[in-house]
Amino acid sequence: MSDDAAVEVYWEDLVPEGFNELTAPLMQHDSQMTQLQPNAPVVEKYDGMRVKVPGFVVPLEGDADKITEFLLVPFFGACVHVPPPPSNQIVHVTFEEGISIDNLYDAIWVTGEMSTEGWKGDIASVGYRLSGEAVEAF
Structure with a gap:
């Protein structure tokens, strides 16, 4: 673990300047939840x-006591419950x-x-990876 203080990064910081997120319907005609970007x-x-990023957890790997991947x-x-956001989110x-x-x-x-x-799983394509050091309440 580094002695450097982590930089607080918010979701809007992860979107390149000038990139507009798609404002299209979130559901395809067959009602499948599809990641549009x-x-x-x-x-x-x-x-x-x-970095230090706030957000919500979608568990991928682990057990009732510990999560190793999310x-x-x-x-x-x-x-x-809703389609995945763009991969950079x-x-x-x-x-x-x-x-x-x-x-x-x-x-x-x-x-x-x-x-x-980046990373690609069954649920979504992901723009960023993070090797976790610590978690705390937001």
């Missing part, structure tokens, strides 16, 4: 930077040792080193 551009300056999203229900987070999340309904801060490498 799976290849949205990322902000390269965050690659390798130690998606961090800007609003509750993203990727679960999702962060794939991993915690090697796993962490406990008390309540998935609550927003959290996640601190760690960010990468703009």
